[in-house]
Amino acid sequence: DAMVIQNPRYQVTQFGKPVTLSCSQTLNHNVMYWYQQKSSQAPKLLFHYYDKDFNNEADTPDNFQSRRPNTSFCFLDIRSPGLGDAAMYLCATSRDRQGYEQYFGPGTRLTVT
Amino acid sequence: QQPVQSPQAVILREGEDAVINCSSSKALYSVHWYRQKHGEAPVFLMILLKGGEQKGHEKISASFNEKKQQSSLYLTASQLSYSGTYFCGTHGSGNTGKLIFGQGTTLQVKP
Numbered sequence: 001d002a003m004v005i006q007n008p009r010y011q012v013t014q015f016g017k018p019v020t021l022s023c024s025q026t027l028n029h030n031v032m033y034w035y036q037q038k039s040s041q042a043p044k045l046l047f048h049y050y051d052k053d054f055n056n057e058a059d060t061p062d063n064f065q066s067r068r069p070n071t072s073f074c075f076l077d078i079r080s081p082g083l084g085d086a087a088m089y090l091c092a093t094s095r096d097r098q099g100y101e102q103y104f105g106p107g108t109r110l111t112v113t
Numbered sequence: 114q115q116p117v118q119s120p121q122a123v124i125l126r127e128g129e130d131a132v133i134n135c136s137s138s139k140a141l142y143s144v145h146w147y148r149q150k151h152g153e154a155p156v157f158l159m160i161l162l163k164g165g166e167q168k169g170h171e172k173i174s175a176s177f178n179e180k181k182q183q184s185s186l187y188l189t190a191s192q193l194s195y196s197g198t199y200f201c202g203t204h205g206s207g208n209t210g211k212l213i214f215g216q217g218t219t220l221q222v223k224p
Contacts, residue, residue: 033212042115042200042214043155057211090154098204099143099162102212104154 003027004105006091012111013081021076021108023091031097032074034066035090037107043090049074050097078110086112114138116203118215125191125222133186133218135201144177144184145202145212148195155200158186188220196222 005024013019023032030051035043047056049068063085065077078085088109092102116137123131135144143162147155159170161177161184169175173195177184188195198219202212 040217042216045211045213048211099160101145101157101160102202103157106154 004091004093004103006089006105006108008108009106010109010111012113013078014113015082016080019078019081019110021078021089021091021110023074023076023105024072025091025093025103025105026072027093027095027103028071029093029095029103030071031094032068033092033094033102034064034074034076035092037088037090046076048097081110081112083112086110115213116201116215118199118201118218120218121216122219123221125220127193127222127224128190131188131191131220133188133199133201133220135184135186135203135215137182137203139182139203139205141177141179141182141184141203141205143204144175145204146175146184146186147200147202147214148197149200149217150197158199191220191222193222193224196220 007022033048034046036046037043045057046060046064047066063079068074088107090107091105094100094102116135119134145160146158149155159175172189175186198217200217201215
């Protein structure tokens with residue numbers, strides 16, 4: 001089945017230790033998104049790629065970066081995780097930016113110790 | 114700006130109906146509805162693109178009033194499986210790709 005896959009599902013990292021979360025998709029969608037979701041809150045968009053075009057949200061901290069080496073894969077890098085970065089990180093894809101549903105991966109739960 | 118959902122929470126008995134509202138202060142291009150169960154990813158329910166559009170999916174339907182910048186999700190004859198948090202997501206005009214989610218409405222269906 002075509003899907004959005006995130007690895008790992010659970011990630012524990014130490015304060016200040018860089019961490020990378022990965023997302024892959026078999027849907028061949030143009031757009032890939034990264035959201036951060038904290039407990040009892042709505043998903044918050046960090047950035048998205050429209051094909052190779054990177055779009056950063058104005059309020060996304062510089063600590064968060066992303067790479068999309070090809071259509072199928074997208075990575076979220078957190079350079080120096082702080083305790084406040086502990087959250088669920090959701091990857092989503094859509095065929096285009098407007099008018100199409102977003103398909104979410106299962107998420108990666110990040111814990112910072 | 115984040116759309117506002119109401120109510121924040123609702124508790125139902127199986128078979129009862131519920132309405133969840135989503136209101137925006139900005140002009141909308143589309144409204145998405147998702148359901149998220151605890152510890153899981155959001156699951157797409159439906160998207161509404163046109164003013165006045167209504168859509169249905171079994172016993173879950175939605176309407177979108179473009180002029181009022183509002184959308185409503187209707188859950189009829191609720192089932193236990195409907196429990197979860199419902200989010201509306203809105204796209205403004207302009208092809209920015211940004212979907213802004215409301216704060217969510219927690220629905221609990223009891224036997």
